[in-house]
Amino acid sequence: MPGPFRLVEGGALGKLRRGYHCADCDEPHGEMFHLSSWAPDPWTGPEQYEPNHALRLEGDFLSEDFCVLGGQYFFVRCVLPIPVHGMDEEFGFGCWGTLKRENFEIYVDHFDTGRVPPQAPFFSWLCNSLKPFDLREPLACTMQPRAERQRPHLHVTAPEHPLAAAQRDGISPEEVLRYYTVHGHRPA
Template identity: 25%
Template sequence: MDEIKFICECCGKEHESWPAITYNSPSSYSNLSDQEKEEIAVIDSDFCVIKHSDQVDRFIRCVLIQKVNDHCEDLEYGFWVSLSEQSFENYLENFDNENHETQYFGWLSNYIPQYQFTNSIPTTVVTKNGNERPEIFPHQDFDHPFVKDYYNGITKEEAEKRIKKILKN
């Protein structure tokens, strides 16, 4: 792993930072054929729109920070969430506004290899000052192991296992 060494603020020791686990596209985009990607989808580093014959799916890129219980550093994910048309348009209109702070309802649109997904997870998307990517918070009342792990935290061993799995792929 390519890691960056730093002196930790919480323990004063030198650590190597973890890379973020990032997804280049929402799962819906990844599942399209090459022809469909050309014909019905538009994607860049922050936005994705897929125009199906019966609906339009809109996605934005966000960050989720997973607490790691037995370590000073948390695990960062770069996820995509789907937004309603109104929320997507509002986010797009305010994308370059450094002072835009709001919340949207969104659905997690990536599947994490360590978990089974039959449905998407509802989230709250929180925009931040300074044009940082929005942070997402899974709805705590949604019954899913990923949501439980988000609120209870994971071990350093589990975090490193996830990073190694993603780096292999």
């Protein structure tokens, strides 16, 4: 008789570990994947990335790692990690956090060297609404850059916020599948 773990393994946890067939895309998705926002929500420019090396601090700019709005607001592509019960890997929301100009310049200077800036961590506002959390305004976070150009981690500051609770306590595999469903990747 299979133990409870094996019963769970065939359910949501198994879908995360082995991948699943997506009813929306009608194709297989691999093991647990991140859900990513391609730009900060305030970005209204072209849906096309410039190369990182073309970065300008004036006007508007968007690459896969950096964004500048009106030469005034500076954003970095981050990951907001959430532990998942039963999984070794964390689930992640790919999302964008602000840095004040001074810290943005420090971050960019260290980006190419792959080193973590000694001034980190930085204060940051998370600037994506992140379904199903549907944030209505920017959320205060701590941004921790990581070595070797891995995307920085964002951690929600306010301990009572549902996203902070998810980061602290972890979420169930079923909850990850719910995130996938509301983002248009419903398990078949």
